[in-house]
Amino acid sequence: MLKLLKSHVSVRKYKDEPVSDETLHELIAAAQAAASSHFVQAYSIVDVTDPDKRDQLAELSKNPVQIKGAARALVFCADLKRLDYAAAKHGKTVEAGTTENFMVAVIDTALLAQNFVVAAESQGYGICYIGGVRNNPEPISRLLGLPDHVIPLFGLTFGVPAQTNEVKPRLPVEAILHTNEYDETKYETLLDDYDETMRQYYASRSSNNKAAGWTEGMADYLSEPRRAYMRDFVRSKGFLQT
Amino acid sequence: MLKLLKSHVSVRKYKDEPVSDETLHELIAAAQAAASSHFVQAYSIVDVTDPDKRDQLAELSKNPVQIKGAARALVFCADLKRLDYAAAKHGKTVEAGTTENFMVAVIDTALLAQNFVVAAESQGYGICYIGGVRNNPEPISRLLGLPDHVIPLFGLTFGVPAQTNEVKPRLPVEAILHTNEYDETKYETLLDDYDETMRQYYASRSSNNKAAGWTEGMADYLSEPRRAYMRDFVRSKGFLQT
Structure with a gap:
């Protein structure tokens, strides 16, 4: 198991082999077993199967090769919208705008995603996180019909690896x-x-x-402000108000 | 492997059995194999072994039972400080204050943590995430000597389980x-x-x-603003400036 974890590499080229809905559901069910802060389960996954939408996602993310070539392209979203429905059932409103709740939703989604990755890799699939969905979060949100209180955090492509890179040495x-x-x-x-x-x-x-x-x-990468629109985008979706 | 993931439960009671430094290092090395956005590795872990500090962490987190009773109590931190040093080596400065970089650091840390959890559970250990470190983030930051550009996101206790809860059904x-x-x-x-x-x-x-x-x-939990000080705290550490 430690060996599996330590063999992780991003896989950017996939074989032309599909992944069934059944397998996808099985992997997501395993991923959901991750811990969730106060059990809020503040996440959603959008599975982009429509070829036209997939092409648009690929262009907007500036990751055309992975996204077009993968068996599956998922978008992991921090999601407090479902909780709006849960609260409304009891005549209440979720305080979605706090920094704390933003952090909770982001962390919950990341834990889910990493569990998904381990699940997928344990079944022989390769994956690649696509931070590039944050290159155009507003158009991607429109493309996927994401309502307020839902933001795309990262994509995840996966499929059967066609080419595997070497493992990069981590910090000691x-x-x-x-x-x-x-x-x-x-x-x-x-x-x-x-x-x-x-x-x-x-x-x-x-x-x-x-x-x-x-x-x-x-030094080169982080000394320039990246995605300087992010605060406005996140706030436009109802997060980080206070 | 999917079975292991699906058997995850939070473990709050541990046997009085130590975990060696060697094991801890091995688990962290496996955890570090998680993906990292542009390979920034924007995280640190503080291992709290000093009994007095452990007691204070337990009280400040309002999770005395787990933290005092666990073999190990770790605090996972989003960390751009190490990158300050990396940039300074080349005469540059990290733009730590962007919302994008805050998200990168939080996501990176959560991916690391979940990989750590899978690694630990695969070796028979039980874990519990301690969101309670966000109950008193400022005093806990002082307790652990966290500089600017480092914030505690959550704790993680682990050890040999003394009692295991039932798995809670997740959302379909x-x-x-x-x-x-x-x-x-x-x-x-x-x-x-x-x-x-x-x-x-x-x-x-x-x-x-x-x-x-x-x-x-x-509805009960989320309709009240929780940890309303979080924005000020996070900003005081140099994050979320823009």
């Missing part, structure tokens, strides 16, 4: 694990070591070679 | 899965059915019996 455990007290003094040395590890990995891998460490890529 | 798959278009018309009927399922479950389970469905509990 010591760099993410602190004992009793957060210790940032260790980063200087550990990040130098990790840069060296990643440089060797990037130089030696069979495709997409490059000569860079981890910190360099992070 | 049809209630969370939409095809091509979000369909809220189905909720009325599906939530009635699910209420009936949950009523039977709560009435028949061996402890903590109650006579209520799911929607009723949700």
Whole structure:
């Protein structure tokens, strides 16, 4: 089992083999066994099967290859809408706009998704998270008819792998694990070591070679504000009001 | 494997058996194999072993039984601080304050945590997520010395289970899965059915019996604003500025 987890890689090319509705349902049922904050189950999944919608999702996400080529393309959504219905049954209203409830819905959805990934990989499928659905969240919300209190967090493509990448070395455990007290003094040395590890990995891998460490890529990537519209989008859907 | 996932329950009582550092490291290494948005790995884990700190964490989280009784008590944190160091190595600054980067860090941390849970459960351990660390995020941040750009999202206790609860029925798959278009018309009927399922479950389970469905509990829980300080706290740590 630890071996299965440690063998995870993003799979971007899939064989032309379908995944049945039955299998999809089975994997989702297993995924739903993940913990949920106060059992709110604040998530939905949209399964995009319509070819035209799939094409549009692919373009809007700027991930055409994975999304068009996968057996299934799912969009995982943080969802407080279903809870609106639950509350209305008892004459009440959900306080969807708090930062706390936004966090609850995002975390719930991510736990569901990761359980789905483990379930799918345990059955021989490969997956790829598609953060690209946040490239055009408003048009994608319209495409999928998402109401207020529902936002697309990420996509997930899956199918039978046609090509598998090498596993990328992660940060050393010591760099993410602190004992009793957060210790940032260790980063200087550990990040130098990790840069060296990643440089060797990037130089030696069979495709997409490059000569860079981890910190360099992070510095380039994170120093520019990305998706600066996100706050307005999230707020337009009724989240993060207070 | 699907069977393992579907057997998940929160474990709140643990045997008095330690978990070695070696095991903890092994589980974290497996957890880290989870996908990470653009490989930012925006998370940290604080392992609270000091008895005094553990007691304080237990009180501040309002979860004394689990936290004091578990072999290990971990706090999972969304963390852009390490990336500050990575960027600084190249004379750059991370745009930590965007809503997008907040979401990236929260999702990354949740994926890590759920992979950790699967890893731990596959080795016979039981776990419990402790959302209660968000009851007092500011004092807990001080207790653990969390700097800016690091916030505690949830705790996780784990150890050898002393008592295992029954698995709670989840929403039916049809209630969370939409095809091509979000369909809220189905909720009325599906939530009635699910209420009936949950009523039977709560009435028949061996402890903590109650006579209520799911929607009723949700209506009560979510109609009151919870943790209304969360936005200020998150912003005070440098997140959600824009």
